[in-house]
Amino acid sequence: MDLTYSPEDRAFREKTRRWLDVNVPKDDAKTLDERKAWHRRLYEAGYVGMLWPKAYGGWEATPMQQAIVQDEMARAGAPPAINGLGIGFIGPTIIVHGTDWQKQRYLKTMLTAEEIWCQLYSEPNAGSDLASLTTRADDQGDHFRVNGQKIWTSSGPIADWGLLLARTDSKAPKHKGISCFLLNMRQPGVEVRPLKQITGSSLFSEVFMTDARAETRDLVGSLNQGWAIAQTTLGYERGANSLGRVTRYAIAFSQLVRATKELRRGGRPLLEDPVVRAKLGKIYAELEVQRYAALRVLSSLQKGESPGPASSITKLSYTEFEKRYFELALEILGPWGQLIAARDEFEEVDTSSGEPGTWATAFLWSRAGTIYSGSSEIQKNIIGERVLGLPKEVRADRLKA
Template structure:
């Protein structure tokens, strides 16, 4: 496996690192509630994103003909690493940049590309991802939000749950059932919906952090122009599975750097903090916890590099992204648990508290690690995919 960087790749890293040093807003606090779906400090994040768009640092992976940089896969990895290393604000436009944009380039019409791609790339319009429903999470193909044609418009009625920034989003990338008569995977379409349309109501889900950044969205006879389906009508399942493969796989390459850095902060905390006269890093079970979490993160890195080498040789991400999702969520939970063990009750203090550790980072990280095993498909679902599609075992009952 050869992952030495070429002179061009080293230059790409240097250029982007220098840009980030100059442009990350001074009043951005990296320890704050992190996450692309969070509405905290949204204005600051959107300003930052627009400056990235202005200087050509959004959609680096997009082909040059669509306004991107046509970055190689290795450059994309470097880009993600540098964002993580600089603890840059999470991109509010990530659904548009990393999911909707690539699908539009693949199956969108020329008019759809012309309308939607440029504002995504300028950081001007943000997207909401409306896939899951109260009775369609793991069994996403069972979704019931219905769309039927009335003249030149679709009429959409149903409920979506999860997904962030619905209130602020300009557009929704929403899965709807357009044919209820055929087998469930075959009657789904991938539709663009103007999130300011009459008939859309946004609700909030309160998380254990106390914040309410995740949404439920109700569609009540929302009228959508007929040409809003991306790809063929009733072929939305294909687009959805491609998006989920991305979400489970390639995204982990950026998360990895974040975990490595978090582990280092846990180690430094353990070395600098005493309990009962001993440094935390000298207490056997905490010392063991540091070793265990280090091993988990290293395993995740080794596995990711192995797959990265395949992708660099031209293979497209597929079922193996389920392994990546498993490593990613397990590594995250072990780090979150260790943060609690090291910090004790103070580790549960949220940002804003006087005694919060690292500005509340330990608490936030632990809470977010609970969600990691669910979002993008649960652990059980990843194991089913591995068992059935990689090992060829029979379907579970």
């Protein structure tokens, strides 16, 4: 056991920090063109696609280096790269399951953010039970005709392409009739409608597909093998955000401490109230444990070990912590914590969500993490069945299948 960073990792961190000092845009990249330009600079510096094979334009860096970059970006308040879902998840899916033609056509422009990608998985009636999806892709000989509705699509309005799960055999058992496609989002049969969230903003969309066209050459893997592809755990971005996330928590914590010094109640700063102190101590202890756990995961990834279903523990752990964190913060801060528009810089906070805002923004966003990418309940099922080896539950759809 040795938790010191290697000299190489320390040097890499220094180099990254210097690069960010010089290159982080002074005014936040706000327009799509500005964000794409920033993404491109990150890519060219070797900070995007870090774990991708060099053959596909990646950098073959280590998981630790990737985590260090995200950590330093959090520290520097740098805008994130733009094509996160593409590079973290869709690209690796194409690398593992795609044809040579698909790799040639799509991977490079994904890395450089010339083309933005989204994921077309969830449907209004297929959330946790994703395999019950009803969007259809009917074989027309040279292409598939796609009809249906998707929801919770990140980057929907700016996406050029989507990774689509659609039903290609309605008679087969539900897990066995699904195929995976690359769908052109810029076509008449695809309509994207932004979805307003409880935060007031619209980072997600609904996507309506009406006689949309998916080319046969854009089928990923074999017909009706889409579920297996969607289940593949792809490790290219695993642990990438682990350190950066904790750094954002810590930056927000120092802002919280500052607020408890400046805000007064009962004739004294909040920080002098023992109840407030107990809550601060609880947040900080948990925040540090998140950091230790992140180091543990990274050290295992560095050795080439795959956490497998144990990564569900990580996801469950930090998303549930975020809820407790911001609940406690709002308890401490009272009505001041519920400001949804900042009146000055003091009232802004690093929300951990990628969307700038106030403590109220962060609080609202913390409700999303335990729902997306497999809700806490789904993660607990995975942990129970695949990590602890508890018996599978008797499920109505399994009885039918």
